[in-house]
Amino acid sequence: MIYKRSSALFADAERVIPGGVNSPVRAFKGVGGTPIFVKEAKGAYLYDEDGNRLIDYINSWGPMILGHAFEPVVNAVIEKAKKGTSFGMPTEIETKIAELAISMVPNVDKIRFVNSGTEACMSAVRLARGYSGKDKIIKFAGCYHGHSDSFLIQAGSGAVTFGTPNSPGVTQGTAMDTLLARYNDLDNVKELIIANQSEIAAIIIEPVAGNMGCIPPKDGFLNGLRDLCDENDILLIFDEVMTGFRLAKGGVQELMGVDADIVCFGKVIGGGLPVGAFAARNEIMNHLAPLGPVYQAGTLSGNPLAMAAGLAMLTELNQDNQVFKRLEEKTAYLQDGIAKALNTNNVLHTINRVGSMISVHFDKDPVIDFETAAKGNNETFKTFFHGLLAEGVYIAPSAFETWFITDALTYKDLDETIAAIEKIAKTL
Ligand code: KE4
Numbered sequence: 001m002i003y004k005r006s007s008a009l010f011a012d013a014e015r016v017i018p019g020g021v022n023s024p025v026r027a028f029k030g031v032g033g034t035p036i037f038v039k040e041a042k043g044a045y046l047y048d049e050d051g052n053r054l055i056d057y058i059n060s061w062g063p064m065i066l067g068h069a070f071e072p073v074v075n076a077v078i079e080k081a082k083k084g085t086s087f088g089m090p091t092e093i094e095t096k097i098a099e100l101a102i103s104m105v106p107n108v109d110k111i112r113f114v115n116s117g118t119e120a121c122m123s124a125v126r127l128a129r130g131y132s133g134k135d136k137i138i139k140f141a142g143c144y145h146g147h148s149d150s151f152l153i154q155a156g157s158g159a160v161t162f163g164t165p166n167s168p169g170v171t172q173g174t175a176m177d178t179l180l181a182r183y184n185d186l187d188n189v190k191e192l193i194i195a196n197q198s199e200i201a202a203i204i205i206e207p208v209a210g211n212m213g214c215i216p217p218k219d220g221f222l223n224g225l226r227d228l229c230d231e232n233d234i235l236l237i238f239d240e241v242m243t244g245f246r247l248a249k250g251g252v253q254e255l256m257g258v259d260a261d262i263v264c265f266g267k268v269i270g271g272g273l274p275v276g277a278f279a280a281r282n283e284i285m286n287h288l289a290p291l292g293p294v295y296q297a298g299t300l301s302g303n304p305l306a307m308a309a310g311l312a313m314l315t316e317l318n319q320d321n322q323v324f325k326r327l328e329e330k331t332a333y334l335q336d337g338i339a340k341a342l343n344t345n346n347v348l349h350t351i352n353r354v355g356s357m358i359s360v361h362f363d364k365d366p367v368i369d370f371e372t373a374a375k376g377n378n379e380t381f382k383t384f385f386h387g388l389l390a391e392g393v394y395i396a397p398s399a400f401e402t403w404f405i406t407d408a409l410t411y412k413d414l415d416e417t418i419a420a421i422e423k424i425a426k427t428l
Contacts, residue, residue: 005049006037025157030378030398031385041068043408046394054394055413057403062242062267065327065356066316067408073271073312080308086300094302097311101269101277104249104318107259108279112288113302117241117266118146120276121204123296124262125150127278128202128235130294131287136196138203140183142370142400144211145204145239145264149174156211156370156400183209183369184217186224193232202262203229204237207252210402211242212373213359214352222258229261235284241266241276242402245317247355248324255355271313273306323407327356330414331405334358337418345425347380356405360384362428373400380428387424393417 013020021027021035028035037049044067046054059065066073080093098111114120122145125137137150144157152167153175166175179196182188183205193200207222209215229236238260244251245268253259262284265277279285289295300306317323335353338360342349348364361367362380381399388395393416395403 002050002052003034003036003048007034009037009049010034025396025398025401028397030400031382033386035397036389036394043067043069044406044410044413052392054389054392055409055417057393057395057405057417058401059404059406060267060272061401062246062404063270063272063313064406064408065246065268065404066313066323067406068272070271070313070316070408072316073309076308076312077273077305080304083304085305086303088299091302091304091307093304093307093311097307097314100311100314100318101265102279104245104314105263105279106250106253107281108263109282110285111277111279112285112296113307114276114278114296114298115274115300115303115306116146116276117239117264118148118276119298120241120264120266120278121145121151121237121239122148124237124239124264124278125202125204126296127280127284127288127294128237128262130292131284132201132233132235134199134201135177136179136200137177138179138181138189138192138200140181140205140209140370142183142212142215142373143204143206143209143239145206146241150178151204153178154180154370156209157398182371183212183215184221185369186221186228189225189228193228193234198233200232200234202235202237204239206242207238207240207256207258207260208243208247208354208357210357212370212400213361213367213376214354214357214402215367215369215373216352216354217256218368222252222256226258235261237262237264239264242357242404243354245269245314246327246404247357249318268313268317269310270306271309273309274300274303275306275310324355326407327405330407330409330411331356331358333411334405334414334417337414338421341418341422341425342428344422345428347425347428348377357402358405359402361399383428384424387427388417388420391420391423393420 141154142156145151149170240251244265248255262280362377
């Protein structure tokens with residue numbers, strides 16, 4: 001693969017954009033080399049600026065669950081744009097997508113749209129604090145809820161790729177209200193609750209973690225958190241920015257039968273346009289301005305183009321009652337193929353998967369939390385990443401990310417991917 005044009009474009013970008021990117025994880029710092037500049041994409045494929053076709057396993061970090069340039073979404077945006085792009089006034093389509101999302105997600109009465117997953121999680125925590133009158137939150141090492149100050153404490157995703165889990169600029173005052181627990185460790189959560197009795201507003205968690213690679217909750221873990229929250233008057237916030245509308249219509253609440261008090265969304269809900277959202281039962285959501293005292297706002301919140309894209313996406317997912325089954329089957333097929341390819345070549349690894357979220361970790365031990373995820377051999381991962389890229393397969397440029405499977409992938413694409421892994425497994 002040649003990346004001459006991507007390299008030239010990256011040099012241009014670096015002169016005017018910090019690190020040449022608008023989001024750090026795109027900079028390839030976790031794997032080395034020059035970021036690939038995309039020219040266009042369709043279905044399961046990216047076409048880069050050097051004319052290479054890449055099978056895409058990131059899909060814009062989740063939104064492209066039905067493939068790039070999905071016709072119903074593209075057409076909805078085009079038609080909507082012809083009627084104006086933003087008004088800063090309420091529009092009917094916001095109610096339409098709100099009604100649909102609420103019908104798909106268990107245990108919520110109202111939803112507020114924002115412009116990113118970060119905004120959704122940041123607002124959800126403010127709402128929990130305003131509703132409860134308490135200041136502290138518990139988050140889990142390795143979980144990433146966006147880049148607002150309260151969350152950049154042992155965060156996952158790009159933050160850990162940079163080895164700067166506690167970002168400069170986050171004040172001690174903020175950090176002291178964020179308590180850190182180990183994922184899948186209920187006893188650790190109990191210790192924190194006892195040590196901070198009646199001060200904890202909420203526990204926020206990725207119910208299936210995706211920012212340490214994919215890490216499933218152990219049996220009983222989520223139910224245990226639910227019980228602890230009920231026993232200690234703490235709100236449970238599910239950050240479903242990644243898992244929402246991906247692991248099931250109703251996300252992890254439906255998949256695993258555990259009710260959260262507030263649920264955060266992003267990625268798929270916007271169909272590739274900037275949309276985040278948070279939802280809860282009336283008793284909580286009615287604390288939000290202009291109804292209640294908890295302030296939250298946004299010039300482009302509920303933007304008509306973004307709502308059109310999101311409504312088209314959710315409508316498709318709601319109507320197609322086989323899509324999640326197809327995604328499950330395709331990802332299981334991929335998992336089997338990867339395992340066979342790596343085992344045949346005696347490559348120490350473990351694969352984590354829930355539905356269409358999957359990650360490969362180059363360590364023999366199970367990956368159940370941030371500590372075990374960090375044990376993975378990053379040099380092997382770098383070779384794996386670049387080997388796949390050279391074969392026209394694009395996975396996350398970091399060992400602390402999840403692959404996102406799109407329904408646009410065919411079994412031919414999956415076989416091509418497995419063959420590429422078989423080929424490079426010999427070099428690992
Ligand atoms: P955004 O602000 O990036 O839309 O969403 C933040 C966020 C919140 N919660 C979860 C579980 C998330 O995974 C994310 C963002 N995910 C990363 C990928 N791991 C986005 C990629 C990036 O930072 O460029």
